[in-house]
Amino acid sequence: MYDVHAIRKDFPVLSHVVYLDSTATTQTPVPVVEAMNEYFYEYAGNHGRGAHRLARETTNRYEDAREKVAAFLKAEPSKTIFTKNTSDGINLIANSFPFEAGDQIVTTLIEHHSNLLPWLRLQKAGVEVKIVKPEGPEGLITPESIEAALTDRTKLVAITQVSNVFGSVQDVSKVTKIAHKNGVKLLVDGAQSAGHMPLDLSALNCDFFATAGHKGLLGPQGTGVLYIKEPDLLESASLGGGTVSEVEGLDYVLEPSPACFEAGTPNIPGVIGLGRAIEYIEEIGVSEIEKHETQLSREAAARLSEMEHVEVYGPEKRAGVIPFNVCGLHAHDVALILDQSRKICVRSGHHCAIPSIKFLKVGSTVRASFALYNTEEEIELLIKAISDLKALVA
Ligand SMILES: Cc1ncc(COP(=O)(O)O)c(C=O)c1O
Numbered sequence: 001m002y003d004v005h006a007i008r009k010d011f012p013v014l015s016h017v018v019y020l021d022s023t024a025t026t027q028t029p030v031p032v033v034e035a036m037n038e039y040f041y042e043y044a045g046n047h048g049r050g051a052h053r054l055a056r057e058t059t060n061r062y063e064d065a066r067e068k069v070a071a072f073l074k075a076e077p078s079k080t081i082f083t084k085n086t087s088d089g090i091n092l093i094a095n096s097f098p099f100e101a102g103d104q105i106v107t108t109l110i111e112h113h114s115n116l117l118p119w120l121r122l123q124k125a126g127v128e129v130k131i132v133k134p135e136g137p138e139g140l141i142t143p144e145s146i147e148a149a150l151t152d153r154t155k156l157v158a159i160t161q162v163s164n165v166f167g168s169v170q171d172v173s174k175v176t177k178i179a180h181k182n183g184v185k186l187l188v189d190g191a192q193s194a195g196h197m198p199l200d201l202s203a204l205n206c207d208f209f210a211t212a213g214h215k216g217l218l219g220p221q222g223t224g225v226l227y228i229k230e231p232d233l234l235e236s237a238s239l240g241g242g243t244v245s246e247v248e249g250l251d252y253v254l255e256p257s258p259a260c261f262e263a264g265t266p267n268i269p270g271v272i273g274l275g276r277a278i279e280y281i282e283e284i285g286v287s288e289i290e291k292h293e294t295q296l297s298r299e300a301a302a303r304l305s306e307m308e309h310v311e312v313y314g315p316e317k318r319a320g321v322i323p324f325n326v327c328g329l330h331a332h333d334v335a336l337i338l339d340q341s342r343k344i345c346v347r348s349g350h351h352c353a354i355p356s357i358k359f360l361k362v363g364s365t366v367r368a369s370f371a372l373y374n375t376e377e378e379i380e381l382l383i384k385a386i387s388d389l390k391a392l393v394a
Pocket residue numbers: 023024085086087088112114115160162163164189191192211212213224
């Protein structure tokens with residue numbers, strides 16, 4: 001039985017706000033904060049760099065976290081790299097993949113800037129970027145439209161699993177099969193899927209999967225995860241401490257993955273917190289979380305759609321993300337009013353996805369997004385607040 005009120009006790013901040021901005025970042029549960037405190041108070045040392053007890057304890061705990069994250073994503077630990085966020089993981093691939101002038105990358109119009117700008121930048125090196133449009137305002141990309149965009153020069157398809165603007169869920173499994181049938185690698189932006197739905201990267205078989213630790217995975221800010229199916233195909237564009245086993249004259253020998261992709265001292269407390277967060281999610285069950293979040297968001301979206309002064313975007317079968325506008329009011333004004341009058345925190349603006357917002361032909365949207373700790377009561381508060389705005393626009 002899903003006990004949202006018991007879960008909420010682990011998130012003290014929720015006692016004084018209605019937090020509907022989990023797509024930006026989630027709140028962090030107490031056991032995760034405690035795990036990080038324990039690192040600072042009991043055994044802080046550096047990772048992989050010392051024989052003394054604190055360094056050994058730190059290394060063990062950091063690698064334990066890797067095992068937990070990898071098992072959760074059904075990936076091998078040696079292919080599971082810690083990054084500082086989703087953007088960092090995608091940039092690592094963009095800067096390290098052996099692209100050549102004339103190669104092509106296929107991506108989509110609904111991407112977050114983090115899964116768009118790193119590819120657009122490669123145009124300076126002569127790489128061509130092709131953008132596939134969604135079918136309509138629901139923000140769904142058909143696998144067929146991806147297939148139609150592929151040529152014999154395409155090296156990579158980069159696509160988001162769940163759109164942070166539309167809340168649409170893409171069939172990345174089908175897109176992976178299409179990409180592989182054509183000899184193309186596939187990168188999945190999992191920023192809005194990990195922790196919100198069950199994932200099995202071995203079954204999905206994608207080549208790269210980048211996600212955040214600080215969103216659905218309930219870890220702290222400054223953590224991210226990058227899965228690389230064939231690490232030996234890449235040499236990281238970022239090298240330094242911890243990445244080599246030998247330096248001889250002008251030559252060096254890289255450590256095997258994941259060490260060769262994690263240059264310098266990582267976010268050790270953050271990663272240890274992320275490991276604890278994975279345990280926390282598993283205690284509740286990710287399928288249960290998915291059920292809870294989608295039920296809340298679909299109910300809220302349906303009720304918002306009934307209001308004449310509200311325009312809701314995205315598909316009916318959405319993830320926990322609702323973009324909408326109140327006719328006659330700017331999204332930032334709506335967000336400010338909700339915050340100041342009801343302590344309701346929603347996001348407003350272009351959501352770091354300007355092409356999506358332009359596609360919708362709106363300057364901005366309000367976005368309510370849901371996580372495991374949101375409740376029916378909070379939906380009632382949102383609905384009442386938006387309903388009351390009618391008096392302002394009538
Ligand atoms: C779909 C998507 N991709 C990438 C990102 C960037 O994530 P991060 O802030 O972890 O770099 C976000 C952030 O909201 C996102 O929603």
